[in-house]
Amino acid sequence: GAVVSQHPSWVICKSGTSVKIECRSLDFQATTMFWYRQFPKQSLMLMATSNEGSKATYEQGVEKDKFLINHASLTLSTLTVTSAHPEDSSFYICSARDPGRSLSYNEQFFGPGTRLTVL
Amino acid sequence: AQSVTQLDSHVSVSEGTPVLLRCNYSSSYSPSLFWYVQHPNKGLQLLLKYTSAATLVKGINGFEAEFKKSETSFHLTKPSAHMSDAAEYFCVVTLASTGNQFYFGTGTSLTVIP
Numbered sequence: 402g403a404v405v406s407q408h409p410s411w412v413i414c415k416s417g418t419s420v421k422i423e424c425r426s427l428d429f430q431a432t433t434m435f436w437y438r439q440f441p442k443q444s445l446m447l448m449a450t451s452n453e454g455s456k457a458t459y460e461q462g463v464e465k466d467k468f469l470i471n472h473a474s475l476t477l478s479t480l481t482v483t484s485a486h487p488e489d490s491s492f493y494i495c496s497a498r499d500p501g502r503s504l505s506y507n508e509q510f511f512g513p514g515t516r517l518t519v520l
Numbered sequence: 521a522q523s524v525t526q527l528d529s530h531v532s533v534s535e536g537t538p539v540l541l542r543c544n545y546s547s548s549y550s551p552s553l554f555w556y557v558q559h560p561n562k563g564l565q566l567l568l569k570y571t572s573a574a575t576l577v578k579g580i581n582g583f584e585a586e587f588k589k590s591e592t593s594f595h596l597t598k599p600s601a602h603m604s605d606a607a608e609y610f611c612v613v614t615l616a617s618t619g620n621q622f623y624f625g626t627g628t629s630l631t632v633i634p
Contacts, residue, residue: 407563435622444610444624445564494563498620507552507571507620513563 403499404428407512414485415520422480422515424495430475431497435509436468439492451478485519492516524613526625534633539598541628543585543611546592552620553594554612555585558627564610570594581605606632 404427414420424434432453437445449459449470457470467489469481478497482489496509527542545551552571556564568579575587585596594611611625 405563442629444626446624447621450621492561496564496622507614508554508566508569509622510566511556511564514561516561 403502403510405431405495405497405510405512407493407495407515409515410513411516411518413518413520416486417484419481419483420485420517422482422493422495422517424478424480424497424512426476426497426499426510429497429499429501431478432475432500434472434478434495434497436470436478436480437494437496439494439514441492445494448480482517485517487519490517490519524611524623524625526609526611526628528628529626530629530631532631532633533601535603536600539583539596539601539605539630541596541609541611541630543594543596543625544592545594545611545613547613547615549615550589551613551615553585553587554614554622555579555583555594555596556610556612558608558610560607567596567609601630601632603632603634606630 406425408423434451436448438448439445447460448463449457451457451470451472453472459465472478492514494514496511523546525544554569555567558564567583568577570577570587578584583598609628613623614620
């Protein structure tokens with residue numbers, strides 16, 4: 402149980418275009434999802450916390466107008482990288498909490514990640 | 521504030537020998553601690569977690585970790601390394617009072633030599 406999927410697993414786009422990444426909780430309802438960014442050989446950096454039905458909370462230094470997050474349902478959150486540039490190339494990972502797991506209320510279940518390359 | 525320090529950015533062991541990956545945390549309160557493993561171009565897989573129950577935690581694939589409050593440590597160990605253990609390992613601390621936000625260590629890359 403507690404499976405999180407991401408789509409696509411990898412994407413290549415041209416500079417200036419927008420890219421949407423989907424994060425789905427497959428077997429549970431996730432009221433809270435998280436978006437992380439990971440550069441090569443580095444740790445994960447939290448970009449934003451996505452709460453179903455409300456605006457996302459962005460971490461300091463993350464441009465909310467560039468990284469649009471939508472959490473319209475309890476099983477889906479999307480991250481849209483708008484007007485992407487080569488410096489946005491990275492590995493984007495989402496995670497979700499399963500509020501039904503009372504013993505692991507603070508555990509996060511991670512998706513497999515999306516590799517974005519902007520040419 | 522919470523923080524996590526993984527003392528070694530890279531660890532190299534021979535197959536069949538013990539593994540020790542070190543993690544120290546900084547927190548004023550009792551945290552929850554996790555170890556995750558990440559294989560190349562893959563997402564994170566939970567190895568084990570400490571959530572104020574037993575201080576010695578057993579995880580998957582033969583890994584275990586011991587929570588030592590006096591030393592503020594949560595080191596990950598395995599008695600005998602396998603080739604498939606080669607990966608990146610992340611120690612994570614979280615605290616209920618900060619909304620259970622995950623604070624990641626910088627990661628330790630484990631190499632297993634045949």
